[in-house]
Amino acid sequence: MSYEYVLGVDHGSGGCKVTCLRSDGKVVADAYVDYPSYYPHPRWVEQDPVMWKEAAVRAISKATESLNLVEKKNVNAIGFSAPHHVAVLLDKDQEVIRPAIMWNDQRTDIQSKELSENYGDRIYELTSNMPNPTWTLCHLSWLKENEPNNYRGIDRILFMKDYIRYHFSGEFCTDYIEAEGSLLFDMRKREWSPFLLSLIDLKQDVFPPVYAPTDQVGLINSQMAEQLGVSHDTKIIMGTADTAAEIFGCGTVNEGDGVIKLATAGNFSMVTANTQKNRNLTTYHHLIDTLYYQNSATNFAAASFRWFKEQFYADLSEKFDNSLIYPEIIRQVEKIKPGAEGLIFQPYLNGERSPHWDPHLRASFFGCTARHSRNHFARAVLEGVGYSLRDCSLQFPNSSTKKMRIIGGGSKGREWVQIIADILQQELEIPAYHDASFGVSLVAATGIGWYTNLREAVNSVQSVIHQVSPNIKNHEIYSEMFEIYQQLHSQTFKLSHRLAKISQNT
Numbered sequence: 001m002s003y004e005y006v007l008g009v010d011h012g013s014g015g016c017k018v019t020c021l022r023s024d025g026k027v028v029a030d031a032y033v034d035y036p037s038y039y040p041h042p043r044w045v046e047q048d049p050v051m052w053k054e055a056a057v058r059a060i061s062k063a064t065e066s067l068n069l070v071e072k073k074n075v076n077a078i079g080f081s082a083p084h085h086v087a088v089l090l091d092k093d094q095e096v097i098r099p100a101i102m103w104n105d106q107r108t109d110i111q112s113k114e115l116s117e118n119y120g121d122r123i124y125e126l127t128s129n130m131p132n133p134t135w136t137l138c139h140l141s142w143l144k145e146n147e148p149n150n151y152r153g154i155d156r157i158l159f160m161k162d163y164i165r166y167h168f169s170g171e172f173c174t175d176y177i178e179a180e181g182s183l184l185f186d187m188r189k190r191e192w193s194p195f196l197l198s199l200i201d202l203k204q205d206v207f208p209p210v211y212a213p214t215d216q217v218g219l220i221n222s223q224m225a226e227q228l229g230v231s232h233d234t235k236i237i238m239g240t241a242d243t244a245a246e247i248f249g250c251g252t253v254n255e256g257d258g259v260i261k262l263a264t265a266g267n268f269s270m271v272t273a274n275t276q277k278n279r280n281l282t283t284y285h286h287l288i289d290t291l292y293y294q295n296s297a298t299n300f301a302a303a304s305f306r307w308f309k310e311q312f313y314a315d316l317s318e319k320f321d322n323s324l325i326y327p328e329i330i331r332q333v334e335k336i337k338p339g340a341e342g343l344i345f346q347p348y349l350n351g352e353r354s355p356h357w358d359p360h361l362r363a364s365f366f367g368c369t370a371r372h373s374r375n376h377f378a379r380a381v382l383e384g385v386g387y388s389l390r391d392c393s394l395q396f397p398n399s400s401t402k403k404m405r406i407i408g409g410g411s412k413g414r415e416w417v418q419i420i421a422d423i424l425q426q427e428l429e430i431p432a433y434h435d436a437s438f439g440v441s442l443v444a445a446t447g448i449g450w451y452t453n454l455r456e457a458v459n460s461v462q463s464v465i466h467q468v469s470p471n472i473k474n475h476e477i478y479s480e481m482f483e484i485y486q487q488l489h490s491q492t493f494k495l496s497h498r499l500a501k502i503s504q505n506t
């Protein structure tokens, strides 16, 4: 029997993941190729767009290496996703003007504050979102003020996933969920907003035409088809932003469904039928077109674990294969009691989004004694991310969801999932597939007609592989720790601001 295949290509904040989905609904391969972020100044986070394309080619080649020559020619379509908010500035020759400012860059506090104070109500009315340093509008506003030469040189702007996809089919376009992440797009009219564009003096033709995520946007170009060994008829499907692809792909496709994401960022998200008014939440259309998803997000979730591993467990890389280092740390953490014997971590390694919206917040460990080992600190890091997610969950006071799904690289650590379930006192379900590349492979498959609609696609392929129930005793310990965690913020945030000032001046 001969099968057909589609590929989902997701560029995350740390690397490119590819899922290869077969026409019988089986995921037959996946692959991951990482790339670095650059931190040229405190609070800045940038990436080089050139490496995204290289990573895509390497990850696709890895994900298709088990296919024979004929099977490779049966790759029917490729779909794409990447984080919201990341603009790639192109000059008249379509060359990249400067490194991309990433969504987790926090440099634009002054611009986002001014935009909020002067235009916040109108921006919220048009976009259902408020300016903060995450959004493209604020990045562009900063560039206009601080890099006028670069700004004048802008001919076109593409978003991260669209820039990558542009190398596959040469089409200058985006999708409406991606466009919503710019804060320049009228959410209800589904068009670029002349008012919002006027705030940064850019014309509409700088921005791409807007399509639906399942739309076909050309065929793969000859050079890429040859390089990857796939057919010249391979269809290129638009795709969408990573959070939209993940929330859909993990099977949360009904009003009232909830998802926790434990990736670089941590998200507490709910699927809604309306844009519930809460200026602390971010709001986007769901891939199921009649729905929305609303997020409360923490900046450094699994990224805190990655940071801790790199800084304090470097010795493990001599003993363990890279893929076994996180499981080994988790094994060590399991030996430490809940509450880490009174050690608390605030995960504000790059400021914080919900609920504080404060780019100057600093991370800290509080409560250390001579008894505390590095494994206590590691447990405190995992718990601190859990407290931060609990802070995020408080933004949804009316949610009564019985079960939530948990996704992202961090959900591979069972003890970490247990910690989150205990802190939130929440039943958690782990889906079989949990990343954006899987979600966007289903978007591509639907785009070429394998499924009649997106809901049918995900319902026929996705399933729950594990359930985690909260432990009430642990929840009580964590609740007391959470009270201290909250007070730590209110009693120390001004000191964070002073430290930020000192490091800016030195």
Ligand SMILES: Nc1ncnc2c1ncn2[C@@H]1O[C@H](COP(=O)(O)OP(=O)(O)O)[C@@H](O)[C@H]1O
Pocket (backbone or CB within 6 Å): 012, 013, 014, 015, 262, 263, 264, 265, 301, 302, 303, 304, 305, 306, 326, 327, 330, 408, 409, 410, 411, 412, 413, 414, 416
């Ligand atoms: N086995 C594991 N146990 C716990 N956490 C893990 C494990 N493997 C990876 N992680 C965490 O997941 C993170 C990567 O998550 P991922 O969803 O790939 O992030 P992103 O898509 O934002 O780049 C790592 O930085 C690490 O913190």
Ligand SMILES: O=C(CO)[C@@H](O)[C@H](O)COP(=O)(O)O
Pocket (backbone or CB within 6 Å): 012, 013, 082, 083, 084, 085, 103, 134, 242, 243, 263, 264, 265, 267, 282, 295, 297
């Ligand atoms: O998911 C990621 C990064 O992994 C990003 O999409 C960020 O989380 C910012 O986007 P929103 O939270 O606004 O979707």
